[in-house]
């Protein structure tokens with residue numbers, strides 16, 4: 138019997154061999170399907186695992202980023218808190234529960250710096266030097282000595298020429314920066330920044346009052362505070378004042394004050410200041426004053 142299936146090529150096969158052929162085809166087809174299913178499952182499995190690992194990695198990276206951003210935020214908050222505390226301390230510098238005095242020397246270093254440092258060392262007290270950048274460049278070794286002996290180095294600008302430094306608020310900031318660079322070099326401390334400025338001639342009043350007020354704002358935007366004084370020896374009022382005159386001015390301007398920022402000068406022409414310093418120190422010691430530096434109020 139002849140059997141026709143599909144095209145003529147199968148003509149002549151019997152039922153049995155035909156069934157065998159169909160079964161074989163089915164088995165092959167099933168195997169292929171199974172292989173495909175297994176392959177697809179493996180593929181899905183592979184990508185799922187990969188996805189899980191990837192998601193886990195992304196999650197870990199996100200967590201790290203959150204951690205870093207939290208740390209930065211915390212650091213910023215700490216810095217902000219420190220800035221506000223420092224600002225508050227400087228704003229309240231003329232009031233204190235205990236008797237304290239900040240001896241301050243402007244315009245140095247000079248030929249008198251060594252004498253001043255020796256007197257301070259004899260009495261074992263620390264003081265504050267508001268240095269001029271131009272003088273720092275002229276006598277860097279003296280600035281290094283001031284710093285290494287533990288005295289505070291403040292910033293008094295570079296030129297001390299009013300028309301220059303007060304030509305604009307920006308000029309004040311530029312002189313601050315230039316002086317700070319000079320100090321950094323002199324003391325070999327790359328990160329040095331006193332963050333405390335003393336305006337030549339003082340912040341308040343005078344011809345450049347408006348510029349100075351604007352400069353104060355600009356300095357504060359750059360996290361730089363400023364401090365004047367509330368007592369003086371009058372060592373810059375006349376040329377070569379006598380020791381008596383210095384002591385009289387000191388007594389007059391410090392009377393009734395508990396927290397004193399005393400203005401003196403460390404300049405070539407102010408030899409009497411250095412010579413009167415032991416008397417000045419004795420005066421405060423006898424009244425029970427503590428000698429402080431701005432390191433004590435600026436953290």
Ligand SMILES: [Zn+2]
Nearest residue numbers: 243244337338
């Ligand atoms: Zn000055």
